[in-house]
Amino acid sequence: MIPRGARDNARRAAIWVGVGVLLALNAALAVGFGAVTGLLGFSGFPIVGAIILMTRPRNGVGRYLYAVGILWGVSAAMALAGGFADTGGWSGVAGVATGPAWAEAIQAALGWPAWVMLPLIGLIFPTGRVETRSGRALFWLLIGFAALAGAAEAVRPGPLPVSARPNPLGVPALTGLTDAVTGPVGLVCFLGIIVAVIVDLAVRWRRSSGADRLQYRWLVFGLVSTIAIVALSGAINAVFPGRAWVEIWSAIAVLSTNLIPVAIGIAVTRHGLYELGRVVSRTVSYAIVTALVIGIYAAAVTSTTRLLPDLPTVGVAVATLVAAALFLPALRMVQRRIDRRFDREHYDAQEVVDEFGERLRIGTDPLTTSDDLTRAVERTLQPTAIGLWTTGAGS
Numbered sequence: 001m002i003p004r005g006a007r008d009n010a011r012r013a014a015i016w017v018g019v020g021v022l023l024a025l026n027a028a029l030a031v032g033f034g035a036v037t038g039l040l041g042f043s044g045f046p047i048v049g050a051i052i053l054m055t056r057p058r059n060g061v062g063r064y065l066y067a068v069g070i071l072w073g074v075s076a077a078m079a080l081a082g083g084f085a086d087t088g089g090w091s092g093v094a095g096v097a098t099g100p101a102w103a104e105a106i107q108a109a110l111g112w113p114a115w116v117m118l119p120l121i122g123l124i125f126p127t128g129r130v131e132t133r134s135g136r137a138l139f140w141l142l143i144g145f146a147a148l149a150g151a152a153e154a155v156r157p158g159p160l161p162v163s164a165r166p167n168p169l170g171v172p173a174l175t176g177l178t179d180a181v182t183g184p185v186g187l188v189c190f191l192g193i194i195v196a197v198i199v200d201l202a203v204r205w206r207r208s209s210g211a212d213r214l215q216y217r218w219l220v221f222g223l224v225s226t227i228a229i230v231a232l233s234g235a236i237n238a239v240f241p242g243r244a245w246v247e248i249w250s251a252i253a254v255l256s257t258n259l260i261p262v263a264i265g266i267a268v269t270r271h272g273l274y275e276l277g278r279v280v281s282r283t284v285s286y287a288i289v290t291a292l293v294i295g296i297y298a299a300a301v302t303s304t305t306r307l308l309p310d311l312p313t314v315g316v317a318v319a320t321l322v323a324a325a326l327f328l329p330a331l332r333m334v335q336r337r338i339d340r341r342f343d344r345e346h347y348d349a350q351e352v353v354d355e356f357g358e359r360l361r362i363g364t365d366p367l368t369t370s371d372d373l374t375r376a377v378e379r380t381l382q383p384t385a386i387g388l389w390t391t392g393a394g395s
Helices: 004-033 036-041 044-055 060-081 101-116 118-124 133-154 172-182 184-207 210-239 244-269 273-307 312-342 344-362 366-381
Strands: 084-086 095-097
Touching: 004 044, 004 060, 044 060, 044 244, 060 101, 060 118, 060 244, 095 101, 101 118, 101 133, 118 133, 118 184, 133 172, 133 184, 172 184, 184 210, 210 244, 210 273, 273 312
Parallel strands: none
Antiparallel strands: 084 095
């Protein structure tokens, strides 16, 4: 009989080997397309899932994140088997597929389960189990719709999305069904399920308290941050297409998808659970300052280019210097105001420390310094007990 410790070690090793295989598959695909950020964009899901499963092997959230990683890896494997190649900005139209057509068909079909399964986290978070009767019904609706939509896409007749070859798995007799499931009707049903999942999540969040409530706040923070960054990236790409700095921001937007599994990992493991205020404060501060600096940069480039049409590089240089000079002062000003709203405990503690330091700078009274120090510690750290040792005056 194999000892339990050896089984646990083998299980942990197998989990991380799986993560390595998933990363290797997507690395091969990303390097072939010259888009390494595509690899890094979803790497957080299997990695965080593996971290959770190390100590909680039966945790549903960890299994969910790892399953998302497996879908991600299988999709990459089918793309490699299908001979996908970049012909200049691959997006499903500018690419080619030289491998077997069935691999391309399966790769296209995997997209539906991958997207449909994403709202599932709202039902099993944070315990890893479905807690409500309505949640269990929604769980099976999501599972059934994901399987049905994936199968419908696999047997859809007609040209494949990358190579435009006929789908070898297509079944013409099922055209009506596939169009209904993956068309407007299916989309409306899917959106209805998403709304119901959000309602179920909101009800459980409202009924929670203490650490459980903070766990829900972490999930919402990860989701909202990712949506905001991706939406801002889309707007910037629409206004300033083709710019080098826009490409950098697009890469950041892809990487931001990792905020979702990272926030979930913090909430489930409760490591850093109580630091949400500081994280939100810093995130909001940097978002506001980044948007402000980008706006100033764009205005400076536009105005100087119009004033000096023969020297466009001068406009870019001036805009860069202005943006760089404004970043840190703007960050300090914005961060202080944001801390007052989102990180009030840290803000109040800093005020107490600054006040105590000012009293020491102005003048130190040995008879009152110990009392001032004690009050400062009580107001900032709020200990249950405090003791202060001082040396006696020499004779």
